[in-house]
Amino acid sequence: MKGLSIISSLLDNDFYKFTMQNAIIKLFPYAKARYEFINRGKHSFPKNFSEKLKECLKQMSYLRLSNEEKNFLEKSCPYFDYEYLNFLKNYQYNPKEVCITQYGENIKIYIEGLWNRIILWEVPLMAVISELYYKLTGAEPISDKKIILLTKEKLNRYKKLNVKIGEYGTRRRFSYKIQKLVVKVLKKGGGSLFMGTSNVHLSNFFSTKPLGTHGHEWIMFHAAKYGFSIADRIAMENWLNVYRNNIGVALSDTYTSSIFFQNFNQKLSNIFNGIRHDSGDPILFIKKTIDHYKKFKINPLKKEIIFSDNLNPNKVAYISSFCKKKINPIFGIGTNFTNDVGVPSMNIVIKMVKATPKKDWVSVVKLSNVNEKSTGDKNMIFLAKKILHLF
Incomplete structure (x- = not known):
């Protein structure tokens, strides 16, 4: 498999990650967060998947916002001020923020650090996991x-x-x-x-x-x-x-x-x-x-x-x-x-599980309208439902 550069642009990410990053810088610049990978589909990962994934993330550390990309953001997103665009111009992924381990066919991943930095990891990391999984398992899409x-x-x-x-x-x-x-x-x-x-x-x-x-x-x-x-x-x-x-x-x-x-x-x-x-x-x-x-x-x-x-x-x-x-x-x-290409699509998510709204780490949860999409610590989910009278 030649080259492991799956993400080729800093902007290969969902727009709401950048809008949230800007808001975090403005309002919660010192907050930390932790995200974890959830393998909802119980997918079996091939041998050495974690090492290949680490190689991909290392390649991402070389990405920079180009002048042309910055100009695009200035024109299409006038609410992004100079302060934020300058932050993004100097931003680079740090693979040390991502911890990846593999046990047999299972992988564990968590991301931890300043929230305004690590928020950009979730979407491209999932895209890399998905594309790498199909490459290493030999999945063939339709033409x-x-x-x-x-x-x-x-x-x-x-x-x-x-x-x-x-x-x-x-x-x-x-x-x-x-x-x-x-x-x-x-x-x-x-x-x-x-x-x-x-x-x-x-x-x-x-x-x-x-x-x-x-x-x-x-x-x-x-x-x-x-x-x-x-x-x-x-x-x-x-x-x-x-x-x-x-x-x-x-x-x-x-x-x-x-x-x-x-x-x-x-x-x-x-x-x-x-x-x-x-x-x-x-x-x-x-x-x-x-x-x-x-x-x-x-x-x-x-x-x-x-x-x-x-x-x-x-x-x-x-x-x-x-x-x-x-x-x-x-x-x-x-x-x-x-991903409607003739092979089963992956059922994976990466969700925030902890944050530091003040000084100490606090478990965060999402309840959703359906139980299957709820995430977070079970005890905290119970507490949230009790406080919100959702039983």
């Missing part, structure tokens, strides 16, 4: 020609539905090459329905808008610092303190949507452009969202729901049909675009 045809077929279905779509598939892609091929097809044939990609490097390459706001870890940290009950609200207010209403989509399921809506007060409901749905029954969520907006006399047709939970054409058709003339849906499609 590029078939991938192009399949992507066009999906795109045609989305066109008939007249829905807006974005590509969100970096973390579990089969390979960088296939993700790039898919985005090329979407860019060429998607017209105004293709909103762009969450991958900042590919956004630059294809001259599209980078998509994303913030992830669950942003709210998880706030829960550790301010408490579970008000974490959603404080996290949203802090987001507005940094970005005003420039990147205004709220994430709804870190501590279940019922708790989120309690925190999503009239002011926040008006300011944020919409809400992201990432777990649970989408139809039930649509109904709750519409009722919530109407309670504050807000027209739901002026708001958006960004759906991002394991989407495919059939699911998109089902959701969009229910949304019609009620609220505006946008669909962030990930694995179904970048």
